[in-house]
Amino acid sequence: MQRKKIAVIGIGSFGKLFVRYLFEDGHEVIAIDKDITVIDSIKDYVTVAVALDATDEHALRSQGIGDVDYAVIALADDFETSIICADSLKKSGVKNIFARYQTELQKKVLELLGIQDLFNPEEKAAKSMAETLSFVGMRSSFLLSDEYSVVEVSVPKRYINLTIAEADLRHKYNINIITIKRPSVNKDAKRASDIKSEKILGIPQGNTVLREDDIVVLFGSQVDLSKFLET
Template identity: 90%
Template sequence: MQRKKIAVIGIGSFGKLFVRYLFEDGHEVIAIDKDPIVIDSIKDFVTVAVTLDATDEHALRSQGIGDVDYAVIALADDFETSIICADSLKKSGVSLIYARYQTELQKKVLELLGIRDLFNPEERAAKSMAETFSFAGMRSSFLLSDEYSVVEVTVPSRYINKTIADADLRHKYNINVITIKRPTTNKDSKRTSDSKIEKILGIPHGNTVLREDDIVVLFGSQTDLTKFLET
């Protein structure tokens, strides 16, 4: 993995988790928020934690904002600040800017500013949960974009004891099997509650036989995945 320099502006509940995951993955993370209490709470989980006003272009430049690989505007409740911040980042030479939006109007305004990489974590989480409830066997769903998803599904009964080649999901549904999670027993566990584990089988071959209770991890467009799940 190539280490990136990433600035995250706006450390709310989403921002706190986001910067920690980035830092744990080995990236250089600059956390920026106007609240010193918030900055103090996450200073040990990022590379640099800075208290400053994100609307102050000179303050942003003082942190070397123009040198970051990515800047993520994670502000949730202050859209005016998001707009000014986005403009300041562009003027500072940041080429890759991700911005959070909450409404379609906010999305359109950010697009007019030339921000193309937009995200709404609440919308994605809600959609993923709705899909989990909507389809039998669905374990989880992760939206990669508006078009593509990764889903975990308990292997349908019609494919039990068949090989991946026999199931032929690639040609029938235009979806790919990423891996298989296979429930197994940990014989070294001292507690019964810890004895059940899921073993990742890695990249499966065509001759891999699908077993009952296997969890199949699939990638494809949401349209193709829906066709598969509704069959």
């Protein structure tokens, strides 16, 4: 993985988790928020934490904002600031800008500013949960885009004891099995909670047999995944 320099502007509940994940993954993370208390709470989990007004173009430039690989506007409740910040980032030469939106109107306004990479974490989380509750056997769902998802599903009964080649999901449904999570027992575990765990099988081969307790991780379009889950 190539280390990136990423600025995250707006450190709310989403922003705090986001910068920590980025930092743990080895990226150079600049966390920006106007609230010094928020900055103090996150400073040990990022590369640089700075309190400044995101509408101040000169303040942003002073942090070398034009040199970042990505800038993420994660503000949730101050759309006016998001707009001004987005404009300042473009003027500062930031090429890759991601911006958070909450309504379709906000999305359209950001698009008019030339911001194409837009996200709504609440919408994605709600849709993932709805999918999880809607389909029997669904364990979790992760939206990669408006069209594609990765889902974890208990092996349907009709595929138990079949090989992946025999199940032939790729040709029947146009979806791919990324990996398989298989329950395992660690008899040497010291704690009872550690006795049962899951083993990741890696990239499965065509002769891998699907077992009753397996969890298959699938990738495909949401349309194709829905067809598979509904049958």
